[in-house]
Amino acid sequence: MDYKIRTKIAQILLEDKIALGTEVTILGLVRSSRVSKDVAFVDINDGSCMGNLQAVFGNPDSLPILKSVTTGCSVRVKGKLIESQGKEQKYEIEAASIDIIGEADSTYPLQKKRHTMEYLREIAHLRPRSNTFGAVTRMRSKLAYAVHKFYQDQGFYYIHTPLITTSDCEGAGDMFRVSTLDFENIPKKDGTIDWDSDFFGSEAYLTVSGQLEGEIMATALGDIYTFGPTFRSENSNTARHASEFWMIEPEMAWAELPDNMDLAESFIKYLIKFAFDECADDMKFFGQWIDKELIGSLESVMSSDFERLSYTDAIKLLEDSKKKFDFPVKWGIDMQTEHERFLTEEVMKKPVIVYDYPEAIKPFYMYVNDDEKTVRGMDVLVPRVGEIIGGSQREHRLDVLNERIKKKGMDNMETYYGYLELRKYGTCPHAGFGLGFERLIMYITGMANIRDVISFPRVPRWAKF
Numbered sequence: 165m166d167y168k169i170r171t172k173i174a175q176i177l178l179e180d181k182i183a184l185g186t187e188v189t190i191l192g193l194v195r196s197s198r199v200s201k202d203v204a205f206v207d208i209n210d211g212s213c214m215g216n217l218q219a220v221f222g223n224p225d226s227l228p229i230l231k232s233v234t235t236g237c238s239v240r241v242k243g244k245l246i247e248s249q250g251k252e253q254k255y256e257i258e259a260a261s262i263d264i265i266g267e268a269d270s271t272y273p274l275q276k277k278r279h280t281m282e283y284l285r286e287i288a289h290l291r292p293r294s295n296t297f298g299a300v301t302r303m304r305s306k307l308a309y310a311v312h313k314f315y316q317d318q319g320f321y322y323i324h325t326p327l328i329t330t331s332d333c334e335g336a337g338d339m340f341r342v343s344t345l346d347f348e349n350i351p352k353k354d355g356t357i358d359w360d361s362d363f364f365g366s367e368a369y370l371t372v373s374g375q376l377e378g379e380i381m382a383t384a385l386g387d388i389y390t391f392g393p394t395f396r397s398e399n400s401n402t403a404r405h406a407s408e409f410w411m412i413e414p415e416m417a418w419a420e421l422p423d424n425m426d427l428a429e430s431f432i433k434y435l436i437k438f439a440f441d442e443c444a445d446d447m448k449f450f451g452q453w454i455d456k457e458l459i460g461s462l463e464s465v466m467s468s469d470f471e472r473l474s475y476t477d478a479i480k481l482l483e484d485s486k487k488k489f490d491f492p493v494k495w496g497i498d499m500q501t502e503h504e505r506f507l508t509e510e511v512m513k514k515p516v517i518v519y520d521y522p523e524a525i526k527p528f529y530m531y532v533n534d535d536e537k538t539v540r541g542m543d544v545l546v547p548r549v550g551e552i553i554g555g556s557q558r559e560h561r562l563d564v565l566n567e568r569i570k571k572k573g574m575d576n577m578e579t580y581y582g583y584l585e586l587r588k589y590g591t592c593p594h595a596g597f598g599l600g601f602e603r604l605i606m607y608i609t610g611m612a613n614i615r616d617v618i619s620f621p622r623v624p625r626w627a628k629f
């Protein structure tokens with residue numbers, strides 16, 4: 165059997181590429197079927213787009229197999245593309261034959277009805293076949309392409325940074341260990357674990373960020389970006405945290421904080437526009453079924469400037485609001501999601517870039533301002549999601565960086581010697597940020613839980629499939 169001879173449903177419904185009257189072969193999964201005495205309808209979806217194609221059989225009695233066509237089975241339908249008689253679709257197939265390739269009985273877990281997100285997570289191997297997860301998956305693919313296009317068109321080079329590392333970029337200690345030591349028989353030296361006998365000859369982890377290597381590459385190549393998986397072992401069981409997520413990290417040499425903000429703002433606007441232009445069908449679905457206000461709110465983001473607010477002003481706004489937060493507000497706190505969402509959703513009603521954070525709550529690599537109390541960090545906050553981007557201008561002055569490292573009490577300095585040498589030889593101002601890809605997908609699709617925007621989520625106590 166030659167499965168290459170097929171027409172994808174997207175070519176018919178989305179691309180309008182197939183002329184009426186053409187004989188086509190459709191391969192896909194049955195979403196529903198109705199057989200009556202005079203006519204049978206079989207709705208087929210092949211994943212290439214949101215829409216189903218309806219195959220219409222004029223004389224069902226001549227095809228007894230139709231009685232065995234059930235929701236979930238895979239089929240091959242041959243027939244002629246015609247204009248649909250019904251109002252709901254433009255095209256249908258005047259079907260001549262149908263073969264069942266793979267059966268699905270009545271235990272098929274995705275019967276034609278609305279399922280809860282929780283139920284669908286339990287069947288992550290089948291949920292890509294649902295409308296919602298088909299749309300999310302197509303959106304991820306398109307937006308991943310858009311990320312590359314955005315940077316490549318501006319001369320940024322795509323860098324592959326290691327997933328296994330010995331450094332903790334964010335200094336938060338939320339790292340998964342990578343080790344081949346025998347748990348039953350851990351080697352010790354002077355009473356402590358002998359890491360020297362481990363695979364890499366030292367402690368090693370899965371990376372939390374490609375930034376440190378990104379800086380190395382940017383200070384050689386100019387503008388670079390990474391796009392890869394990152395891992396965090398923080399025990400945050402929230403709708404916005406995953407233990408494995410994808411991050412896009414641009415890094416620009418010869419750039420300061422305002423340049424970084426400009427890049428972040430134009431990047432997010434570009435991705436939203438791309439979604440509207442290239443995924444109109446799926447966007448319509450999200451606007452109709454996932455969040456009724458999605459389309460209007462994203463459209464307004466494209467046409468207005470992001471608010472830029474210093475941390476100090478942001479804290480003042482929160483204090484002046486007199487709102488009761490679970491976590492009390494005062495200068496110096498690490499803002500919580502409730503504060504971030506209040507600023508972007510209720511005060512500004514649009515994306516906000518908060519910058520110049522207290523030195524004490526930000527990692528060692530951020531540029532220290534003249535006031536010595538704040539650093540040139542920035543977070544982009546968006547309605548519904550909260551923080552979507554975190555970034556900064558980097559500390560490129562060797563003496564200040566050394567001072568900061570000492571102050572932070574970082575001990576494993578041999579790990580960072582290369583990073584420090586960037587400042588010793590031909591240092592230059594540079595800046596970059598990280599955009600969490602899943603949070604972006606949540607923002608653009610309106611999906612409320614990070615577990616539902618990545619096919620196989622990894623979160624505390626869940627690594628199935």
Ligand code: 4AD
Pocket residue numbers: 333334372373374375396404405406407409411413414551552553554555556596597598599600601602603614
């Ligand atoms: O603010 P973060 O921790 O920044 C960094 O990692 C920097 N090294 C980036 C850089 O400057 N190159 O993380 C950046 C973004 C966050 O704004 C958020 O969107 C996402 O990564 N993120 C997460 N997404 C899902 N689950 C988690 N546990 C996340 N932690 C961070």
